[in-house]
Structures are given as structure tokens and as C-alpha cells.
Amino acid sequence: MDLELRLLLTGNELMSGVTVDSNSALIARKLEPLSLQVCAKHTIGDDRDLLCAELERLASASDVLIVNGGLGPTRDDLTAEALAAVCGVPLEESAVALAHLEAWSAQRGYAMNAANRKQAMLPAGAAVIPNAVGSAVGFRVRYRDCEILCTPGVPGELRVMLDREIVPWLGAQFPAADRVVITRLQFFGIGESGLQQLLSEQCPDWPPHIELGFRAGAPTLELKISSFRAADERDRLACEQRVRELFGDYIIGTGDTSLARCVVELLGRAGQRVATAESCTGGLIAAMLTEVPGASAVYEAGVVSYSNRIKQQLLGVEAHTLAEHGAVSEQVVREMARGALALSGAEHVVSVSGVAGPDGGSADKPVGTVWICWGGQGRLRARQLYFPVARKLFQTMVAATALDLLRREILGIEEEPRYFRERVLRR
Numbered sequence: 001m002d003l004e005l006r007l008l009l010t011g012n013e014l015m016s017g018v019t020v021d022s023n024s025a026l027i028a029r030k031l032e033p034l035s036l037q038v039c040a041k042h043t044i045g046d047d048r049d050l051l052c053a054e055l056e057r058l059a060s061a062s063d064v065l066i067v068n069g070g071l072g073p074t075r076d077d078l079t080a081e082a083l084a085a086v087c088g089v090p091l092e093e094s095a096v097a098l099a100h101l102e103a104w105s106a107q108r109g110y111a112m113n114a115a116n117r118k119q120a121m122l123p124a125g126a127a128v129i130p131n132a133v134g135s136a137v138g139f140r141v142r143y144r145d146c147e148i149l150c151t152p153g154v155p156g157e158l159r160v161m162l163d164r165e166i167v168p169w170l171g172a173q174f175p176a177a178d179r180v181v182i183t184r185l186q187f188f189g190i191g192e193s194g195l196q197q198l199l200s201e202q203c204p205d206w207p208p209h210i211e212l213g214f215r216a217g218a219p220t221l222e223l224k225i226s227s228f229r230a231a232d233e234r235d236r237l238a239c240e241q242r243v244r245e246l247f248g249d250y251i252i253g254t255g256d257t258s259l260a261r262c263v264v265e266l267l268g269r270a271g272q273r274v275a276t277a278e279s280c281t282g283g284l285i286a287a288m289l290t291e292v293p294g295a296s297a298v299y300e301a302g303v304v305s306y307s308n309r310i311k312q313q314l315l316g317v318e319a320h321t322l323a324e325h326g327a328v329s330e331q332v333v334r335e336m337a338r339g340a341l342a343l344s345g346a347e348h349v350v351s352v353s354g355v356a357g358p359d360g361g362s363a364d365k366p367v368g369t370v371w372i373c374w375g376g377q378g379r380l381r382a383r384q385l386y387f388p389v390a391r392k393l394f395q396t397m398v399a400a401t402a403l404d405l406l407r408r409e410i411l412g413i414e415e416e417p418r419y420f421r422e423r424v425l426r427r
Contacts (some may be wrong), residue, residue, distance in 0.1 A: 003174060005031070006062045007041045008054060010069040010079060011153060015045045023068050023158055030162045035176040035228075036064075046076040048085075055086045059146040064170070069153035071136040073115040079150050080139070084123035087143050091121045096128045097137045104135045129165050133157045138165070147173070178229045183240050186257055187221040188404050189417045190250045195221065202246055207235045218393060219400035220252065220259070249413050252404070259403040260288040266410045267298035267348070274406065275344035276302040277315055277336040277351035279327065280370060284399040285350065301344040305336065315339030328353050328365050330382045333373035337380050348409065350374045350402045356391045369425060370398050374405040386425040 007027060013019040021043065028038045042058065044050050051070075058065050070079030084091045097120040105112040119136045122128070129138030129149065134157040140149050149166060151158050187195065192214050199206070206212070209232050213224035223243065227236035244251060252262045267274060276285045286302035289295050303314050308327055311317040316339040317332055325331045336351035354370025361367035368388035375381050383405075387397045401419065408417070 003036060004062045005036055005038055005064040006058050007038055008058055008065060008067045009043045010051060012045045014043050023155055026159060027066060030167050033180055033182055034171050035180050046078060048078050048082055051078055051082040052086050055083055059144045059148060062146050065146055065148045067150045071152050073118050080122055087123055087141060089124040092124045093120050094122045094128060097122060100137055101135055129161060131157055131161055133160045181227050181233060181236060183225045184255055185223045186252050187223060187250045188219060188252050188259055189419050192216045192221055203242060210236050210239050219397055249415060259400055261292045263403050263407050264289060264292040264295050264298055272347040273298050273300040274348040275300050275340040275346040277340040278304050279306055279352060280354035280356045281352055281395045281399045284395050285402055288399055300346040303340060328355055328369055328371055330371055333371040333382055334380055337373040341377060348376045348406060350406050352398055352402055354398060356394050368394060372402050372405060374409055383420060384425060385423040
């Protein structure tokens, strides 16, 4: 179905660059499985007259208009007021929205104030879109044969509202004869060009009606396999199976999964625990793991031993080891790992020590050098890698690599990953 679907994002913070828009990408991505594509995106500041003009113009040209932002409690949150003016209806206090606000406030232990109550004022006749996360409900009105859906600008609230309310509603309102069916595979340890080349070599007969899409990120790579007709579903599944056979060791999961989530789930299924000992990453590995719900069942302990003194006192790294080999060395990360295992009693461990930069490098250990140790009781392995990138990206890549090596350890994957060859330190 050729549907005219547009986005209208509001907020001075978007226009000034203080906030970078990620919501439009989120909306487009959530709508893709419905075969609904965004044909245009518009962004404007917090100006009532301009907002009214854009709402009028876009509603006249669209079948669906998703408005994002402007539902908050402050004077510059103008979406409800402007849409009511455009539709020629008054603002009315919604009993449903008010009840939501009262419950939301009570759960947080404070009384709703007058500013919050503004969020219950909606255009007369608007249908409420529940918000399971935040204070501002969304709402829907029909104007000039256009369905206008107003959504909160907070990404976490928008995501939940899309998943639970908007996507199911749009799917029911605008059914398509054929839906896009997508498998999103998350990879780590192989680059976009390398994956593309290997696919071309290993799958020369790839069906033209099964679409491949690549999205490189830091630290993972997403491969999207899409079919557009029900009759093509068998071919899509066959292609997915072929990709899994070729690159299974590098696939960490599907959808929006992460390395940390993968590790937490693997440890949970095995009934095992992990400990971390970090220097150059400053606790980032621990943060990634504990961000995953359920991590408390598998994450036992973490030590951020940034100084040599703490490496010695908490992890038992020997003074002579530090003096002879330096903090960024195989010997030190092995002793860090042994110390973390002894301290925690965990079955698995990962430790890292490196030169994040921009200062501190040497001829033998330039900025970007890192040693990673991983394994468990009775078996530890260590490897030197090289990430000559900016400090923050260095820390992200080191933490992700450490988690991937832990993933491989838990799964019993013995084959060395490609990045052991690609990330060697060349002198």
C-alpha cells in the first residue's frame, strides 16, 4: 500500500544541535516490518504559529502524520495546543490522561503540580495513547483524512509506546497484502567490507529478491536479511541459514541484542558467574554487563584497578611483575585475572590493561595497545591487540572485544577470531 506517512519533530534543542535526533530513525525502523515507509521528515522549533502552519500543511498531504515532541509540562511544549487550534476544537482535560498523571506521580511519592496537569490537556475528542514509562500520554486525532499521532520526545518512552501501542494500531489500520519480513543478525569481529566480500564469494547465487542490508556501528555490525512477499519466505529462511553456517562464530544474536546481553544470557543458562578486572576501560566492561536486566545472577565482582598500587593490593599483582614487564603486559593481566578469580570465586574472568591515550605510549607500547586476559579456573589465555583510535572508542572496542572473548569461551569456540590477525601490533 502506497501510504503517505510523514514525521514532524519539534523542539528548539533539535534545531540548535543540542539534541541529536535519534527518534526519527527509531520510528522508521519500527514501521519497516509493516511495509510502512516514512516518505519525509520535518523538524521545527518551538514556535506556535509555525507549528500550526506545518500541522495544517502536512496533514493535508499525508495519510499518517507522526508528531514527536512537545508533550511536556513547560510553556514551550506546544503540540496539544497547536493541534487543537488547527482542528478548530478546544483543549479539554482528559480524565484518562489525568488519572495516568495522578498514578504516575503517586508511584514516585509526590503530589502532581499544576505544571504536570498541563499534560492532561488534550484536543477535544482525541484518543489517548498510553505511556507506560513517562508522565505524558500520547494522543491521536483525525484531521483532513489524516491520522495524526502525537508522541513524547523522550526516546525510552517513544520506544515503548511504538512497541505496545502505535505499531500494533497502525498494523491493524493499514494491513498490507505482503509484509516485509526481516531478520537482523548482530555480528562482532568482522567488518562490513569483509562480510560483504565473503558473502559474494560464498553465496554467488544469492536470490535477487532477498535483500541484504548492512549497518556498521561501534562495536557491532548488523546484517539485515529481508523478504517482501509471503512467497519468498522460504528463500529468506534458507539464506539466513546459509549465513549462520558461514559466520556462526561471529553472530552474537538477533534483533537489538548486545554482546553484554549475550554473555549474561549464556552465563545464566550455564548457571555460572563472571568477574572482571579492569584498568584502561575504567569499569566499562562491568557497566555493560550490569546494564542488562538479570545481570545480578551472573556478575559476581569487578575491580577497577587503575593504579599499580590497587593492582597489587586488591588483585595480588606482584611488584616485581609490574617493575619488570610494566602494567600493560601479558604477565600483569594474567595476575589480574587470577586475583579476580580468587577474590570472587567466579567460574569466568576477563581482565584488561592498555594505553588509551592520547598520552602515555612508548615505542614498544604505543597508544592503542592493550592486553586482554580471559578464561576461568584452570585455564587463562591472553592476547595483545592494537586499537589506534580515539580514547573513548578505544575503551569501547576493548570492552566489546573482552566480552566477545568471554562469549567465545563460554560457547567453547576454539577457532581464533579474525581480529586476532587484523588487530596485531605491527612495528
